[in-house]
Amino acid sequence: MFVRARWASTASRLVDVILMVWIGCSRILIVGCGLGLMAYWVARPLQPASAGEGGAVFSWWAELSSWPTLVWNTFVVSGTAASLSLVVAIPVAFLLFRTDLPARRWFTGGLLLPACLPVFVSASAILSLIGTRAWEGNAFMAGVIHGWLGIPLAIVLLGVGYRGIDGNIEEAAALDAGWARVCLRLDPSLILWSILGVAVIQTWVSATDIAVSDLLAIRTLAEEVYVTFQLSRSASAQALVVVPYVALFGVLVLGVARAARRVDLHVEQAGRRPPHMIRLGRWRWPLWSALLLLLGVMILMPVVWLMGEVESVGQFWRGVGKLCPELWDSSLLAGASALAIMSIVLGAGDLAIAAGRRAQGLRWALVLLLALPTPCLAIALLEILNQPGWLGRLCDSFFLPVFGQTLRWLPLGMLIASPGFMSVSRDLREAARIDGCNLAGLHRRLFWPMSHRFLALAGVAMVILVCGELTASVLLSQPIVLPLSVRFFTLVHYGLSGQAATICLLVIFVMVIPWSVLVRLLHQRD
Amino acid sequence: MERTGSIAASAGLIGVLLGLVCSCPSGCRRQEEPATRQVVVYTALDRSFSEPILAKFERRTGIKPRVVYDTESTKTVGLVNRIRAERKRPRCDVFWNNEILNTLLLSKEGLLRPARPPNASGYPKRFKSADGMWHGFAARARVLIVNTDRVKEDETPRSMYDLLRPEWKGEIGIAKPVAGTTASHVACLFQALGEEKAREYLSGLKANGVHIESGNKSCAVKVANGTLAFAWTDTDDAIIEVEAGRPVRIVYPDTEADGVGVLFIPNTLAAIRNSPNPREADLLIDYLLSPEVEAMLARGPSAQIPLNSANTVAPRVKGPQDVPSMTVDFQKAADQWRSAQGFITKEFLR
Incomplete structure (x- = not known):
């Protein structure tokens, strides 16, 4: 009995240590990526030959003069x-x-x-x-x-x-x-x-x-x-x-x-x-x-x-058969990215809704990530990570597209999941602290159980958004990996609307399963 | 609550582990297959068209092509920017571009290396670079697609200058001239007509209410459904509408004695400097330049026009042998891109 209790206590401490490391890493990752990528992009013009040859024509006045129209239309x-x-x-x-x-x-x-x-x-x-x-x-x-x-x-x-x-x-x-x-x-x-x-x-x-x-x-x-x-x-x-x-x-x-x-x-x-x-x-x-x-x-x-x-049922099934590799690639990419986003949100969600300077810094990092257009984000990641050595090997793996999609959609994932973290009142947190809960304990016992519905919602939303994303998919995907979004636009270009329609129907059918889980969660009785 | 917390903690940890495992697949694959020869290709051609070609190459040579696909539509900033971003550690061996301008820009930026494939000898000099930096094959022509319900036979435009006629005000279209073959077209007009005349022509188009479409595909579709009377497009987009039985015809403009001729824009192949598999890249470029591949592309839905003199396949659209072609020095056209780009930005994008 005593030995079992000791083991349980040691295991619990070990889990706490791992969680603390993860929580710390999540926060550092968000702040580092948000500020780092933006700083890199701002400093990029100072580097020699970082953009195209066609870039000599540049007039600040011409650039700025078009902004009012662009901003107004966007608004x-x-x-x-x-x-x-x-x-x-x-x-x-x-x-x-x-x-x-x-x-x-x-x-x-x-x-x-x-x-x-x-x-x-x-x-x-x-x-x-x-x-x-x-x-x-x-x-x-x-x-x-x-x-x-x-x-x-x-x-x-x-x-x-x-x-x-x-x-x-x-x-x-x-x-x-x-x-x-x-x-x-x-x-x-x-x-x-x-x-x-x-x-x-x-x-x-x-x-x-x-x-x-x-x-x-x-x-x-x-x-x-x-x-x-x-x-x-x-x-x-x-x-x-x-x-x-x-x-x-x-x-x-x-x-x-x-x-x-x-x-x-x-x-x-x-x-x-x-x-x-x-x-x-x-x-x-x-x-x-x-x-x-x-x-x-x-x-x-x-x-x-x-x-x-789609001309016939036969054509639809033939199309599904042909699209299986793309569906697998996209599912893997979307699933892994959504999991990574949810894991980071789990680690940093409480700080994102807190008061204080550190929380403010985290929120600004998220805003910067949100504001960085997708091509800028993807190109910056490629230029920073694609170096000779272990970084380059990491780039050749599945890590790069997953990391790119994770950074792209992380701010929105955080936004969707934040009500879950806000639902833990200050009184509850104080009571838990008085009972001896450390930060890992607060996450395990309060934040995560209270935010599971919002996290599921964020997860499903992220899967959909990653599946439909095109720019980062083209810029960051590995050779032989062809995401559905890229295939869809190419098929549309070649007038193969039957196969393009098959992709859409296929995505709808595949999404029925996570949707039904989500709908069940949303309508769950308290 | 405690149990749910533990489950959530476990789920979180599983997520982290899965994230770490993400970096494994290709690394593991690489360790398993150290002896496999491979070549990395960046292409905008659809998988269904390129796969049979590359599968044949793999069967013959045992070299595995690993392909990164782009989309031809204007919804992406494309593989050219990817090659630029990877300049410190190139990952691409062969760039198979479906137009020419961006290949020439990459060449000017020093990102390409020369290649001398034996099959290149069958191609006309004007479709390949003298220093072997790029090789053109399987072209598409810039044509006018005309709606036959809206434009009578005797009113059919014969020259690109017919687009400036006031009776067609607001009835004509062109793809946004910032990417793909339309950007190449503009650069070539700057070279072939001279800067002044090209500017005058493009300003005239704008003054005549030309509709700027998202792409050449959109131009062809809008002419086919009667939204536009006629538009500039590529033969691959036009032939799809013709073969689908839509009320359209293809016009090869400026084929009269005093005309500038039809512009043929080839697919281009280029080997990337310091790429990981240079020997395999040379073999692939040589294979892609073979008459057999051009024939496959000519028979495909995009009806690409063979340029190799050894090719005997009958193209479904007219080629440089059938109609007078525009005399363009592609290298000079690329040199004029800076000036063309500034004009496009000012005239069409502000």
Whole structure:
């Protein structure tokens, strides 16, 4: 008995030591990569021959003079996208997560599936309906398309917010105000964290994507980045494209932080009461029908369109057989990257939501990682790591693409998972410390159990985002590894739309499994 | 709570271990196969087209091609930037580019080394560099794709200058001239017409309301569905629409006696300086320049035009033997890219 207890104590200490090392490494990794990569990119023009030959044409004035248009277009696209997503997703998330709507799990699952489709496919489907020509150069329409495509992820994030509301607060308010006013006025303030999260993610996604702006011929900051690299312009010009991004995301994050300080952010707290489920009464079936219509537009339309592209069932299965290596490569890359992101978030999530200088430094490092455009991040990683010796050997392994994708999506993973860490109140942490819990113990016993739902959500979101990512995939993938996203665009280029559609359908079918796990977690009874 | 905490801790540790294991696969593979000869190829050609060609090479030589693929669409900054970023420790042996401009830029930057494959002798001098830095093969032509429902036979444009005619204002298209064959086209116009005339022509296009499309594929599709009357594109994009039975025809512009001729842009092969497998790279370049490979590319969906004089395959589109071609010194065109680039940025991207 005594020996067993001693072993258990030694094992527990060993786990604590490993966890402490991991927690430390996670924090150092984020700060080091965020600050290091940005510093490298800023200093890059000083290095000889770091960019293309075509770079002699560089005029600061010409560069700066185009910024107002680029910033304005980016602002319109992002603002419209974030606003539209929120306007549609808030009521839908409320219906799905707070009411007794029939078959709400099925609805949630169905509405989430379109998120697996590449932006290019969904945007092309929408533009084929509304026509491209009338909307050419219209930044507002690009924002509308981005907003529409962002609704599924917004529903999930807002749903998590709605499920995390403390029923005690609602019931106390309902005594004075009635349930209608509670739902319309109190609940939005209680899910403010989710709303801010949706706003940041939508802004980031629409500000950095070029698929829609490319289709509608709109000049945005993201497009400027790609053009700078395509034209093989000078290192100064390449470094300069980073500046507006840092400014944009810096302002955005500062704005969110200020909003968060002004209001009392409510997140799911340990020991809270589950939120009250609203009975829809006679509105149940009409609202059910309206959601069914939305589901039809969002998921059935693209799926039917894709099925139409596949000529026969035989062709589909033949296509699946041919695409198996790509599916395996992409699954491995996405799975490994999502696991790495979740592991780092587990190690550093508590510091990201804390107060103090170290926490501030970590948050700024995350902002810098968020602001560094994908080509800059991938090229910097290649230039830094691809050296003779062990670093080069590491580059030749699967590490480089996984590391690249991890750094690319880590800030968003952290953002999605942070409500889980915020749900551990200060009182609870203090009580645990008084009981003798060290930092590793706090993670094992408080932070991780409380954040598993958010981590699962972050994990699934990361898998989808990595699967659809193209630029870092091309720049960092190993020889013989061909990610699905690269194959998809090449097939589209060669007019092999049947095989391209097979990729989309395949991704949807594969994603049904993690989606159903996620939907189960989201609708879990407390 | 304790149990959940332990499970979460275990999951976290498993994640870390998996992350560490990530670095293993290719390293392990490398240790297992020390004797396997390999060659690393960077290409924008789709896997379904390049795989049969490279598989044949592997069967013949026993050298395993390890391929990094790009996408031809403009959604990526591409493999050229990857080669630049890897300059300190090149990982690519052979760059198989589907156009010429970026190969020439890499050559100017000193990232390529000369190669003298025996099969290069069958190619015209203008499609290969004198110092062996690059070798052109399997070309595509820059053509006008015309919608036959919207443009009558007698109205069909015959010259690139027909795009400037006011009756076609707002009805014509061109891919964004920053990458791929369109960038090469602009650079070649600067060389063939002279800087002044090229600027005048491109400004005229802009003044005539040319639609800047995301790529040549998009140009071909928009003409096929009638959104545009006609557009500049490549033969591989145009032939897909023609063979799909869409109402389009291909026009080889400026073939009259006083015209500048049709621009043929070859695929280019280049060996990377200080690459890890130089001998294997030379063997692969020689194989890819063989008439057999050109014939395979000519029969494929992209209908590439054979340039090797030993080739007997009948191309599905017209080649330099059938129509007058534009006289271009590709090296000089690359030298003028700086000036062309500045003009494109100012005229089309601001």
